[in-house]
Amino acid sequence: MTSQLYQDNFPHLAPAWSRIFNFVADRAEGAYIYTEDGKKLLDFTSGIGVTNTGHCHPKVVEAIREQAGQFLHAQINIAIHKPMLQLIEELRKITPAPIDSFFFANSGAEALENAVKIAKVATGRQTVIVFNGSFHGRTHTTMALTTSKTIYRSGFAPLPAGIYVTPFPYAFNLGMSEEEASAYALNQLEYLLASQTAPKETAAILIETVLGEGGYIAPPKSFMKGLREICDKHGILLILDEVQSGFGRTGKWFAFEHYDILPDIMTVAKGIASGLPLSGVFTRTEIMKKLDVGSIGGTYGGNAIACAAGVATIRAMREEKMLENATEKGIQLMTGLRKLQEEYPQIGDVRGKGLMVGTEFIVDGKQAKAKQLVKDVIHSAEEKGMLLLSCGTYDNTLRWIPPLNVTTEQINDGLQIFGEALKEVAK
Numbered sequence: 001m002t003s004q005l006y007q008d009n010f011p012h013l014a015p016a017w018s019r020i021f022n023f024v025a026d027r028a029e030g031a032y033i034y035t036e037d038g039k040k041l042l043d044f045t046s047g048i049g050v051t052n053t054g055h056c057h058p059k060v061v062e063a064i065r066e067q068a069g070q071f072l073h074a075q076i077n078i079a080i081h082k083p084m085l086q087l088i089e090e091l092r093k094i095t096p097a098p099i100d101s102f103f104f105a106n107s108g109a110e111a112l113e114n115a116v117k118i119a120k121v122a123t124g125r126q127t128v129i130v131f132n133g134s135f136h137g138r139t140h141t142t143m144a145l146t147t148s149k150t151i152y153r154s155g156f157a158p159l160p161a162g163i164y165v166t167p168f169p170y171a172f173n174l175g176m177s178e179e180e181a182s183a184y185a186l187n188q189l190e191y192l193l194a195s196q197t198a199p200k201e202t203a204a205i206l207i208e209t210v211l212g213e214g215g216y217i218a219p220p221k222s223f224m225k226g227l228r229e230i231c232d233k234h235g236i237l238l239i240l241d242e243v244q245s246g247f248g249r250t251g252k253w254f255a256f257e258h259y260d261i262l263p264d265i266m267t268v269a270k271g272i273a274s275g276l277p278l279s280g281v282f283t284r285t286e287i288m289k290k291l292d293v294g295s296i297g298g299t300y301g302g303n304a305i306a307c308a309a310g311v312a313t314i315r316a317m318r319e320e321k322m323l324e325n326a327t328e329k330g331i332q333l334m335t336g337l338r339k340l341q342e343e344y345p346q347i348g349d350v351r352g353k354g355l356m357v358g359t360e361f362i363v364d365g366k367q368a369k370a371k372q373l374v375k376d377v378i379h380s381a382e383e384k385g386m387l388l389l390s391c392g393t394y395d396n397t398l399r400w401i402p403p404l405n406v407t408t409e410q411i412n413d414g415l416q417i418f419g420e421a422l423k424e425v426a427k
């Protein structure tokens with residue numbers, strides 16, 4: 001349900017859009033959004049992990065301006081354009097060598113739709129395994145792949161069939177150590193393959209390398225290695241969804257680099273173009289070649305301006321050492337959050353990699369009971385000048401997604417505002 005304030009102020013905006021804040025943004029720069037009524041807000045949401053280079057990075061804005069003067073749209077069936085070729089060149093420098101075939105679309109959901117289509121055709125198999133708490137989008141297939149909250153699917157049945165769900169190694173929720181959670185989840189996966197979807201009909205295992213919407217949870221290394229082994233054993237394709245965790249967010253270009261494994265297919269979006277709509281499915285040519293020409297595609301996929309923004313984004317991240325900064329500032333942020341955790345027992349867990357950090361709240365031993373508290377923290381922080389988002393099935397985890405070029409002072413400011421918000425609503 002949408003807030004009354006939102007409906008009263010913006011009666012013609014679709015009320016089904018979930019809203020957290022009610023300000024109108026005037027402009028944005030770096031880590032800040034400036035509102036129409038004159039407020040300066042420290043943005044630790046980055047448009048849900050999109051503006052990784054900060055708002056309106058000058059090099060990205062310049063690339064967009066320059067490309068707009070050349071042409072806006074050169075549909076890929078008709079004309080190959082230079083920004084796409086340059087983007088592929090940049091992507092080849094940051095993706096592992098076996099990944100050598102690049103397909104572009106517009107949104108994360110569209111990338112996932114295509115990844116599933118590719119996996120089915122490439123293997124000749126029908127089903128896909130996903131994990132509890134996953135979020136892969138809001139189209140029909142991606143709704144069926146998504147289990148982070150019932151709101152994303154309720155009322156929309158029937159959803160496409162052939163999708164099976166198995167537990168994610170969510171140690172805090174399971175009340176287990178990371179290694180116990182890893183062993184448990186791998187066991188459950190083996191059980192699913194023995195009881196519901198036979199390996200010979202399983203096209204792909206699909207996982208967010210770091211669970212995003214489901215609670216900002218990085219799985220243990222043993223689990224990701226186990227997944228790779230199971231896929232190899234059965235000829236199942238491993239699809240890694242890097243839509244939220246990619247493009248430097250975790251301190252590496254892609255989160256799977258933390259795990260010493262390679263995907264067969266990877267999906268990207270969000271951070272790839274600093275805010276322009278662009279997504280991608282990257283895989284090996286031997287896999288992509290199995291598809292009939294014309295069976296995947298779209299009018300806008302790989303739009304020239306979005307590709308130009310993508311090229312500038314990757315170059316700016318490299319030139320300005322944003323990945324290194326993400327690792328460093330991630331440690332600063334987690335250290336500060338862990339100090340606050342000592343003071344506030346409601347913070348049950350502080351976790352993350354790089355600048356993909358979550359603080360999970362718990363009240364009376366229950367995650368669901370912490371939902372209101374997290375909402376109150378978010379609104380108190382907004383009043384004090386900082387934007388934060390929640391995630392998790394019970395919306396009881398705060399996710400910290402600052403731009404990758406965030407400064408030490410900005411992290412300190414964020415921690416201070418968070419501390420004040422906690423004092424106000426959690427004491």
Ligand SMILES: Cc1ncc(COP(=O)(O)O)c(C=O)c1O
Nearest residue numbers: 107108109135136137212243244
């Ligand atoms: C991991 C992941 N996959 C897919 C999506 C869907 O992306 P989009 O909203 O661009 O369709 C999201 C969006 O939050 C996501 O976080």
